[in-house]
Amino acid sequence: MIEARRLIKLFHDKKRGQIRAVDNVTFTCKPGQIYGLLGANGAGKTTTLRMLATILEPTDGTAIICGHDVIDEPERVRASVGFLSTATALYPRLTSQEMVEYFGRLNGLDEPTLKKRLDEIFSRLDMNSFRDRRCDKLSTGMKQKTSIARTLIHDPQVMIFDEPTIGLDIMTARTIIEFIRECRQRGKTVIFSTHVMSEVEKLCDVIGIIQSGKLLAEGSLPELRDRHHERDLEEIFVQVVTPYQNSSEA
């Protein structure tokens, strides 16, 4: 379960002064549900997800992940979360297995449990053929599988995906999309950020449209279609975002 409560994140820039990257964002994502955070580049998606993963600390507001507060118990939150983005790279000089083992140990798994989980995940993701290969020698698809195994090793209840398919070829992107669906089937709470409309249409149970740090619209795809009298998600997105863009540019 994810509960974001009036999350605010301010950054200070020497030239531009104070920047409100995330502005009063509140939403809830339940187990067995995929929440899609839809927004353009620089809308505040990554900052929101980084706050949920406790990589960044909120300036104000908070979030509760699996009953743990991101400000008061960041380490417990991280133990409940699997975080995957294109920015979460692999250690090039470790093998695929060593990479996953490392994160298992950081998550406090004992050696027998770690071995059992490792064998299970490597078989499920068909990774045994390259488990001893160094990460810098892996193909993009193999790297993504290793990243997925890394996020799954401690069996987290919450999965956070920050634009996980950006820059990937179609086949690798499909692997990721399948993996996200599987997470929902296993009853995990999933939050997923993207600016690719088709991915949102395929995957998300609830969609939140974010622009300039503000959550402007929220609901299931049918709810958004009814509210905006429009079937096409891209048109809905433009309808929601344009007035705000015009007012902020004015």
Add this chain to the structure above:
Amino acid sequence: MNLSAISVVYRKELTEWLRDRRTLISTVLVPLLAFPLLMVGITALATVMIGNAEKEIPKVMILGGEDSPQLLDRLHKLDKLVIVPYADNWKDQISNKEIRAAIEIPKGFQVALTEGTAPTVDIYYYEGEIKSSFGADHLQDAIKDYREDIVKERLAANNLPASVLSPFEIKRQNVAPLEKVGGASIGGFIGYAAILLCLTGAMYPAIDLTAGEKERGTIETILSSPISRVDLVLGKFLLVFSASLVSAVLSVTSMGTSFALLGHSHLMTSSGGQSLNLSLGPLSVAAVFFMAFPLAVLFSAVLMTIALFAKTYKEAQSYLTPLTFLVVIPAIASIMPGVELTPKLALIPVLNTSLVCKEIISGTYHWNSILLIFTSTCVYAAAAIFLAVKMFQREDVLFRS
């Protein structure tokens, strides 16, 4: 603080470090090979070059002297010199190394000697050129011998003994043990080199584990794991510190071996002509290592703190280059003649360790100074670790764009 988590990070960083050719070169190969190459190689090379220069019979030219046959005859009889005929371009010949030196005998030299006036003989040579210096030395020795012979003749003519000119002899003798003489001569250099390699050994791992992690995009991966940032920075710090210590141990061991070889081959001698005792005993090695310990902590923490500000490996290198100068300057200052350990200098990091290493290698153990330096460096090191931990908690440093 979770020791188990720190150990997990340390073991992972160690695995990666052992697989990184770049850091292994800076931490293992350079400290291991730098001293044998520098000390044995350069000293042996210098010995060979000086030996070759000494073997050569220098060509010299005589300017004037036609009215001073006695001196001319004496110079021509010298078998250490080859006299070449006079040429107007004698200066060019010296500069072009065609001849090594020239001697100018002033007009009326012999008559002036008879009359008791003091004429001047000039010797021309190429300053800084070793073979030219040897040629000039031979000429000067010959002229000195000639002058002494004249003095002896004059004393004998007046029935005076030679001791009139030297009523007593002066002889300077070293009473310090040769180990101390060796330490005073090259001890500062050993401290300087050990400190410098302690720094360079830590530099590449420090960059790799901070800016390198940012550049590769793994910083976000590790920050999403449940490990606390304090444990993460301590695990990383331990690896950088280990690399620094490995460099220090290898450099001191390598120096000990190099100096043992030098002492064995008698390439280095004291001004009194005795072979310097340059072997570093186990106690000296242990003491230098002990003093380098807190300094390695200080270097590791400072390097990590600075490198963390950088976004890329290259940027970190450009930040750390000025730091190298900050370390080199006090380390070099300790080699300067006359720079001695004082209570004030004992508080200046790097300089204090370099100075105390110099004393330790010469066999002097001022325990109060050693304790003061060890304690003060530990305090600086603790402050540096605290700063490194604080920097790892700053989002604007970790995610600087």
